Amino acid sequence: xxxxxxxxxxxxxxxxxxxxxxxxxxxxxxxxxxxxxxxxxxxxxxxxxxxxxxxxxxxxxxxxxxxxxxxxxxxxxxxxxxxxxxxxxxxxxxxxxxxxxxxxxxxxxxxxxxxxxxxxxxxxxxxxxxxxxxxxxxxxxxxxxxxxxxxxxxxxxxxxxxxxxxxxxxxxxxxxxxxxxxxxxxxxxxxxxxxxxxxxxxxxxxxxxxxxxxxxxxxxxxxxxxxxxxxxxxxxxxxxxxxxxxxxxxxxxxxxxxxxxxxxxxxxxxxxxxxxxxxxxxxxxxxxxxxxxxxxxxxxxxxxxxxxxxxxxxxxxxxxxxxxxxxxxxxxxxxxxxxxxxxxxxxxxxxxxxxxxxxxxxxxxxxxxxxxxxxxxxxxxxxxxxxxxxxxxxxxxxxxxxxxxxxxxxxxxxxx
Amino acid sequence: xxxxxxxxxxxxxxxxxxxxxxxxxxxxxxxxxxxxxxxxxxxxxxxxxxxxxxxxxxxxxxxxxxxxxxxxxxxxxxxxxxxxxxxxxxxxxxxxxxxxxxxxxxxxxxxxxxxxxxxxxxxxxxxxxxxxxxxxxxxxxxxxxxxxxxxxxxxxxxxxxxxxxxxxxxxxxxxxxxxxxxxxxxxxxxxxxxxxxxxxxxxxxxxxxxxxxxxxxxxxxxxxxxxxxxxxxxxxxxxxxxxxxxxxxxxxxxxxxxxxxxxxxxxxxxxxxxxxxxxxxxxxxxxxxxxxxxxxxxxxxxxxxxxxxxxxxxxxxxxxxxxxxxxxxxxxxxxxxxxx
Amino acid sequence: xxxxxxxxxxxxxxxxxxxxxxxxxxxxxxxxxxxxxxxxxxxxxxxxxxxxxxxxxxxxxxxxxxxxxxxxxxxxxxxxxxxxxxxxxxxxxxxxxxxxxxxxxxxxxxxxxxxxxxxxxxxxxxxxxxxxxxxxxxxxxxxxxxxxxxxxxxxxxxxxxxxxxxxxxxxxxxxxxxxxxxxxxxxxxxxxxxxxxxxxxxxxxxxxxxxxxxxxxxxxxxxxxxxxxxxxx
Numbered sequence: 001x002x003x004x005x006x007x008x009x010x011x012x013x014x015x016x017x018x019x020x021x022x023x024x025x026x027x028x029x030x031x032x033x034x035x036x037x038x039x040x041x042x043x044x045x046x047x048x049x050x051x052x053x054x055x056x057x058x059x060x061x062x063x064x065x066x067x068x069x070x071x072x073x074x075x076x077x078x079x080x081x082x083x084x085x086x087x088x089x090x091x092x093x094x095x096x097x098x099x100x101x102x103x104x105x106x107x108x109x110x111x112x113x114x115x116x117x118x119x120x121x122x123x124x125x126x127x128x129x130x131x132x133x134x135x136x137x138x139x140x141x142x143x144x145x146x147x148x149x150x151x152x153x154x155x156x157x158x159x160x161x162x163x164x165x166x167x168x169x170x171x172x173x174x175x176x177x178x179x180x181x182x183x184x185x186x187x188x189x190x191x192x193x194x195x196x197x198x199x200x201x202x203x204x205x206x207x208x209x210x211x212x213x214x215x216x217x218x219x220x221x222x223x224x225x226x227x228x229x230x231x232x233x234x235x236x237x238x239x240x241x242x243x244x245x246x247x248x249x250x251x252x253x254x255x256x257x258x259x260x261x262x263x264x265x266x267x268x269x270x271x272x273x274x275x276x277x278x279x280x281x282x283x284x285x286x287x288x289x290x291x292x293x294x295x296x297x298x299x300x301x302x303x304x305x306x307x308x309x310x311x312x313x314x315x316x317x318x319x320x321x322x323x324x325x326x327x328x329x330x331x332x333x334x335x336x337x338x339x340x341x342x343x344x345x346x347x348x349x350x351x352x353x354x355x356x357x358x359x360x361x362x363x364x365x366x367x368x369x370x371x372x373x374x375x376x377x378x379x380x381x382x383x384x385x386x387x388x389x390x391x392x393x394x395x396x397x398x399x400x401x402x403x404x405x406x407x408x409x410x411x412x413x414x415x416x
Numbered sequence: 417x418x419x420x421x422x423x424x425x426x427x428x429x430x431x432x433x434x435x436x437x438x439x440x441x442x443x444x445x446x447x448x449x450x451x452x453x454x455x456x457x458x459x460x461x462x463x464x465x466x467x468x469x470x471x472x473x474x475x476x477x478x479x480x481x482x483x484x485x486x487x488x489x490x491x492x493x494x495x496x497x498x499x500x501x502x503x504x505x506x507x508x509x510x511x512x513x514x515x516x517x518x519x520x521x522x523x524x525x526x527x528x529x530x531x532x533x534x535x536x537x538x539x540x541x542x543x544x545x546x547x548x549x550x551x552x553x554x555x556x557x558x559x560x561x562x563x564x565x566x567x568x569x570x571x572x573x574x575x576x577x578x579x580x581x582x583x584x585x586x587x588x589x590x591x592x593x594x595x596x597x598x599x600x601x602x603x604x605x606x607x608x609x610x611x612x613x614x615x616x617x618x619x620x621x622x623x624x625x626x627x628x629x630x631x632x633x634x635x636x637x638x639x640x641x642x643x644x645x646x647x648x649x650x651x652x653x654x655x656x657x658x659x660x661x662x663x664x665x666x667x668x669x670x671x672x673x674x675x676x677x678x679x680x681x682x683x684x685x686x687x688x689x690x691x692x693x694x695x696x697x698x699x700x701x702x703x704x705x706x707x708x709x710x711x712x713x714x715x716x717x718x719x720x721x722x723x724x725x726x727x728x729x730x731x732x733x734x735x736x737x738x739x740x741x742x743x744x745x746x747x748x749x750x751x752x753x754x755x756x
Numbered sequence: 757x758x759x760x761x762x763x764x765x766x767x768x769x770x771x772x773x774x775x776x777x778x779x780x781x782x783x784x785x786x787x788x789x790x791x792x793x794x795x796x797x798x799x800x801x802x803x804x805x806x807x808x809x810x811x812x813x814x815x816x817x818x819x820x821x822x823x824x825x826x827x828x829x830x831x832x833x834x835x836x837x838x839x840x841x842x843x844x845x846x847x848x849x850x851x852x853x854x855x856x857x858x859x860x861x862x863x864x865x866x867x868x869x870x871x872x873x874x875x876x877x878x879x880x881x882x883x884x885x886x887x888x889x890x891x892x893x894x895x896x897x898x899x900x901x902x903x904x905x906x907x908x909x910x911x912x913x914x915x916x917x918x919x920x921x922x923x924x925x926x927x928x929x930x931x932x933x934x935x936x937x938x939x940x941x942x943x944x945x946x947x948x949x950x951x952x953x954x955x956x957x958x959x960x961x962x963x964x965x966x967x968x969x970x971x972x973x974x975x976x977x978x979x980x981x982x983x984x985x986x987x988x989x
Binding site for chain 2: 804
């Protein structure tokens with residue numbers, strides 16, 4: 001019947017498109033865990049949102065993982081295993097926890113000895129459970145929720161700083177920078193997306209800020225999926241007399257915040273992003289123009305002063321004609337961690353790989369306070385956010401000193 | 417053959433309301449309900465003022481709410497028209513809006529024109545696209561169970577999203593209206609782009625209303641919505657009317673897409689943002705009622721903004737939800753819907 | 757003008773009409789009477805294109821008409837007013853009438869409207885009132901008026917007296933007579949056999965999906981079997 005055919009086609013086509021963009025066809029069978037003979041490729045799973053609203057970052061992350069595998073293979077593969085090559089199995093989580101879960105299961109069944117991913121905390125939560133059940137290590141490149149590593153899982157590790165570290169350092173950075181500029185922050189208004197991510201940042205930030213003697217208010221939240229304007233919230237900030245506006249949210253809403261700040265002119269000393277998905281992204285200044293000038297973001301960020309990172313940026317630009325963003329650099333690092341662990345364990349047995357990962361001590365391409373090392377719960381103890389600011393239409397690193405490209409400009413009252 | 421007959425006038429029978437002497441468009445407006453609605457908002461604004469304690473903030477909320485609401489109304493009008501006439505819940509409405517967003521992006525980047533100029537291209541293109549979709553994809557699903565329609569329009573939305581993703585990539589894009597500055601209005605501020613979006617949306621909504629009430633085609637559309645069998649019996653080709661109606665609805669989504677293009681970050685999934693709001697507005701205003709969609713849009717817009725003042729720690733969606741449930745509880749068919 | 761020859765028709769495989777033969781000529785009123793379920797409504801629906809005959813021939817003004825779409829037949833002058841009236845409830849009387857003239861783009865609207873209002877003055881008084889607020893009798897008049905706006909050559913009416921008081925019924929039937937006098941042929945289905953037979957020029961009686969009797973109105977009104985079965989005499 002025509003209608004069922006049309007409906008079937010309409011559904012099958014995007015699935016096929018997603019599949020083409022994502023997964024490779026099933027490889028040779030073999031449950032994860034078999035030791036590989038010398039010369040056979042070692043499979044690493046890469047699970048990211050290749051479609052859906054986070055596809056922009058998800059596709060970059062998968063691309064970067066591919067680049068890492070290519071670079072490692074070009075340098076001779078895993079030498080302790082006879083030069084064994086790596087093979088990346090890409091999968092699309094579509095940003096959905098159920099899909100992420102089933103895709104992770106599938107990757108393991110296809111022989112992945114480790115999984116890298118996933119971006120959304122809800123997806124990573126499910127994948128962590130799958131990893132634990134199957135005893136296959138899962139290296140989280142991006143996902144901020146503290147809860148993921150609070151369940152005693154032994155097989156999950158996280159590269160980015162946890163939500164708690166991001167929020168507390170964000171408050172500390174604000175305190176330090178504003179005090180050094182002679183205008184210590186007193187009253188901080190908060191605008192956060194209402195989901196677990198934004199709420200956790202708001203809660204932890206508030207607690208830390210208050211412990212440092214600052215006051216919080218007013219606090220407003222919003223639904224990132226449906227918000228279209230912030231002029232009302234901005235008017236409330238203006239009326240409240242707060243001297244700093246803290247914003248925790250994603251890219252789309254970050255752009256709207258900048259527009260509202262420009263329209264309403266709330267007269268704050270600074271707009272202070274904490275783990276903000278917009279303010280340190282290279283396309284942000286171009287999209288909002290003068291409206292975003294001076295915006296801060298206390299966030300984990302690729303280290304633009306590191307020559308290896310710079311080399312990666314060049315390679316990515318040349319191959320994909322696009323500027324690489326921080327999330328993708330984390331995926332690159334995640335593959336490096338796995339390769340390094342394979343090198344040390346000399347075995348593709350997932351449990352041995354897991355043990356090697358736990359002993360990792362590797363310099364990161366992300367700006368951090370130390371090399372990548374994992375604590376008892378799997379958190380990266382070297383991970384820490386740095387402070388970025390939009391200056392003259394570009395995102396630059398300003399604090400701490402060892403990563404600063406220029407000094408921070410405080411106060412940075414948004415452009416009039 | 418006939419007997420002696422009385423004169424050929426029917427006996428007058430006592431009637432209900434008789435609108436015998438008001439030929440104007442606004443005779444149909446239910447004034448009591450409008451008055452109640454306005455009264456409700458005066459109270460709501462007063463409450464917001466008490467809560468926020470600051471007149472500037474309340475003024476800002478009201479202004480932003482009305483401006484956003486107008487655009488919500490335009491999106492919802494297209495959706496409700498499609499439901500009222502074709503009985504189709506069009507889950508692809510937001511995706512069509514996204515297509516218009518990308519038409520705008522392409523025109524601005526290739527031709528360097530003012531984004532509003534894209535209206536002249538997007539609206540006809542979306543009209544034709546809607547006609548084509550209705551004719552070739554949806555016509556077979558008419559009158560079939562609801563699940564078929566849901567499946568098809570959902571599948572269509574997925575298809576459009578993925579085609580946009582493949583053609584334009586996932587990276588966010590933007591367009592800017594030249595000379596976009598803040599304008600002071602009654603102590604609050606709004607950008608030129610938002611004011612224009614509102615203004616054009618209202619004009620288009622008025623045009624749609626006039627089309628439906630005063631033109632032959634519009635009356636035929638209302639006739640088909642009222643009684644499909646009756647329409648066929650007067651000789652109306654209902655297949656053509658369905659096609660035209662769906663096309664008009666899609667054109668509304670297209671116009672709304674062009675108008676909001678300077679106001680949002682453009683990604684393949686941006687359309688979904690408006691899908692959710694459009695459905696809430698359509699149900700609130702009464703499914704199938706075009707005036708209801710516009711009024712519903714304004715209500716949701718205002719609720720969203722005033723809600724940010726009532727419950728500052730909570731997402732404004734909470735207030736929208738409260739109002740939505742309240743209205744449906746008191747009047748399940750929606751504000752302007754027909755009791756079934 | 758309208759001729760059905762050996763027409764069989766039904767719904768979803770259930771056959772209702774069994775080889776129905778009837779015809780309507782110019783300028784006459786033909787009544788179709790019979791009990792509930794005799795197939796009268798189905799006959800009209802087969803003629804107007806709402807359902808398709810499974811066998812047999814239907815011709816209208818010499819051209820084949822069986823299985824064609826309703827809208828096309830309306831344009832040719834065959835107009836059907838169903839028992840359920842099918843009015844456009846939220847639209848006004850005037851809008852309903854204007855829609856009736858959908859197929860008549862060339863004819864000036866005001867002239868056609870004036871004719872209908874002359875026939876049914878009570879509609880003129882309420883032209884801006886919506887159809888759903890009218891009484892039963894007014895709705896019936898509106899239905900017929902709407903059908904007349906299409907300038908029919910043959911008007912098919914299905915039980916126009918349903919739900920009407922005897923006085924209103926008489927008014928409606930009288931109007932039908934005037935319509936015939938203006939040159940429109942009428943095929944009238946009625947359960948109210950007495951008045952229908954008195955009004956009609958010719959008539960048929962249907963039972964169980966077939967035509968069992970045919971003749972002039974007066975003949976059938978005097979027929980003993982008819983009088984016993986349908987006139988309660």
